[in-house]
Amino acid sequence: MRAALGLLPWLLLGAACLDEDGASDDSSSEGGSNAVGQNSTTNPGAGGSLPTGAGGTTEVMTPVGGAGGASSESTSSGGMTALSGGGQSGAGGGSMGPFPAEPGETGIFVGMTAAHNAARAELSVDEGLNPPLPDLTWSEDLADFAQEWANTLANSANCGTIFHRDQRMYGENIAFHGTTARGEEYAPEEAVASWVAEVACWEYGTILGNRAPSASSESCDAVCIRGQNSSGCGHYTQVVWRNTREVGCGYATCNDGRFNDAIWVCNYNPPGNFVGQAPY
Numbered sequence: 001m002r003a004a005l006g007l008l009p010w011l012l013l014g015a016a017c018l019d020e021d022g023a024s025d026d027s028s029s030e031g032g033s034n035a036v037g038q039n040s041t042t043n044p045g046a047g048g049s050l051p052t053g054a055g056g057t058t059e060v061m062t063p064v065g066g067a068g069g070a071s072s073e074s075t076s077s078g079g080m081t082a083l084s085g086g087g088q089s090g091a092g093g094g095s096m097g098p099f100p101a102e103p104g105e106t107g108i109f110v111g112m113t114a115a116h117n118a119a120r121a122e123l124s125v126d127e128g129l130n131p132p133l134p135d136l137t138w139s140e141d142l143a144d145f146a147q148e149w150a151n152t153l154a155n156s157a158n159c160g161t162i163f164h165r166d167q168r169m170y171g172e173n174i175a176f177h178g179t180t181a182r183g184e185e186y187a188p189e190e191a192v193a194s195w196v197a198e199v200a201c202w203e204y205g206t207i208l209g210n211r212a213p214s215a216s217s218e219s220c221d222a223v224c225i226r227g228q229n230s231s232g233c234g235h236y237t238q239v240v241w242r243n244t245r246e247v248g249c250g251y252a253t254c255n256d257g258r259f260n261d262a263i264w265v266c267n268y269n270p271p272g273n274f275v276g277q278a279p280y
Contacts, residue, residue, distance in 0.1 A: 109251065159256040178258075
């Protein structure tokens with residue numbers, strides 16, 4: 001059984017953001033790739049009960065917003081976030097995936113770029129954006145970079161935890177799925193849907209940061225976002241950041257002694273979520 005309209009619960013980890021001059025702002029606000037503030041959530045197993053699925057399997061999923069450009073380091077530990085929608089929820093509540101391969105995508109990575117672009121295209125239509133948000137392209141360099149961090153999070157010292165890479169070059173979103181079931185893949189559209197689902201909690205505006213509160217006009221409903229096990233909306237705003245042009249992702253799995261974990265790391269260039277700027 002999957003929580004919330006047939007989907008697994010997730011955990012979200014957010015990031016800090018950069019001011020427009022490139023200085024890091026560790027404000028508490030929207031997480032996500034280059035997000036404004038720390039979006040920390042807890043790991044499966046760090047207190048609280050876990051949902052039990054059909055057949056007695058237990059599943060926990062966590063989207064993590066990330067570091068880079070404008071980014072925050074936040075840690076994830078515990079909690080669960082339910083995805084919305086009967087399939088994967090898109091920017092306007094539509095279903096996501098499965099998606100075709102974009103140039104450079106193979107294996108588990110097939111559909112990741114298209115899932116991002118579907119959310120961007122849906123937003124462009126819903127909001128009447130002119131010009132519409134440009135499609136992202138898959139970057140092998142970003143994918144290699146992201147894979148390094150996914151492997152680090154899956155090694156024996158870190159398995160079962162999620163946290164952001166200490167870097168400022170790229171945006172970063174992370175998603176985590178833990179289950180007692182074996183052999184279950186964590187589809188790319190599921191990871192993207194967890195980040196996009198934050199739109200239900202977010203109101204458009206310029207990105208908030210503690211160093212420039214007067215320059216911020218967005219809002220992220222705290223009760224709503226806690227219901228998704230995230231501490232902010234910055235994962236979504238990175239996905240739809242107009243100036244971002246490339247995405248590349250890594251995927252890794254491990255067993256933390258309690259769960260079979262799957263981890264997605266996506267990096268973005270140029271990064272988004274700069275304090276005082278609006279996503280689009």
